[in-house]
Amino acid sequence: MKSLHTVKSSAGQKARDNGKSEAAAEKPSRTDAEKAVRTLLQWAGDDPDREGLLGTPDRVVRAFDEWFAGYSVDPVDLLKRTFEEIEGYDEMIVLRDVRFESHCEHHIAPIIGKVHIAYLPDRRVIGISKLARLVEVYAKRLQIQEKMTAQIANTLNDVLLPKGVAVVIEGQHQCMTTRGIHKPGVTMVTSRMLGAFREDQATRREFLSIIGNPTSTPAGD
Ligand SMILES: [Zn+2]
Numbered sequence: 484m485k486s487l488h489t490v491k492s493s494a495g496q497k498a499r500d501n502g503k504s505e506a507a508a509e510k511p512s513r514t515d516a517e518k519a520v521r522t523l524l525q526w527a528g529d530d531p532d533r534e535g536l537l538g539t540p541d542r543v544v545r546a547f548d549e550w551f552a553g554y555s556v557d558p559v560d561l562l563k564r565t566f567e568e569i570e571g572y573d574e575m576i577v578l579r580d581v582r583f584e585s586h587c588e589h590h591i592a593p594i595i596g597k598v599h600i601a602y603l604p605d606r607r608v609i610g611i612s613k614l615a616r617l618v619e620v621y622a623k624r625l626q627i628q629e630k631m632t633a634q635i636a637n638t639l640n641d642v643l644l645p646k647g648v649a650v651v652i653e654g655q656h657q658c659m660t661t662r663g664i665h666k667p668g669v670t671m672v673t674s675r676m677l678g679a680f681r682e683d684q685a686t687r688r689e690f691l692s693i694i695g696n697p698t699s700t701p702a703g704d
Pocket residue numbers: 587588589590591592656658659
């Protein structure tokens with residue numbers, strides 16, 4: 484619980500929202516969603532009735548099912564099965580370069596990058612595929628990178644109760660490269676350090692060196 488007290492921002496508040504949102508209850512019908520895409524096609528200046536666009540509303544809605552599949556998975560349930568027989572292993576566990584694809588909540592534009600996760604186990608460990616799935620559950624939602632960083636770290640910390648958790652995300656935001664200030668090649672780096680990774684410089688340094696020392700700005704503070 485200690486880590487939660489360090490979270491002050493509204494992004495951090497939402498980081499604790501592990502379940503389904505209230506919005507799920509008032510989900511529009513698929514037909515309504517397709518109509519909305521049709522409206523956007525018209526807004527863009529095209530004719531949704533021309534042959535090439537006839538199937539587009541259906542395809543976009545199906546793409547949304549994939550891009551935002553994370554809303555239908557509870558990340559806490561996902562992590563529930565942990566392994567307690569770890570033969571006294573108490574060294575850092577690092578999963579490096581987990582590719583993710585997400586969408587920014589301001590423009591619904593892709594954010595693509597990689598996540599590095601580390602934790603110091605305290606009696607319990609978790610399968611590495613579960614860590615990768617955790618990244619996916621949060622990535623497949625509308626996101627801001629800072630929030631996603633805090634969500635992954637906090638969920639892992641709350642469920643696994645390790646001695647420490649570190650999450651660093653390197654992301655490229657297409658809302659920055661294809662519109663607005665048009666700055667391609669810029670990578671945003673966010674990090675969240677909890678427990679030993681926050682308190683012990685040597686632990687943090689070891690982790691950062693393993694992942695190649697991306698320059699980071701703290702997330703969720
Ligand atoms: Zn954006």
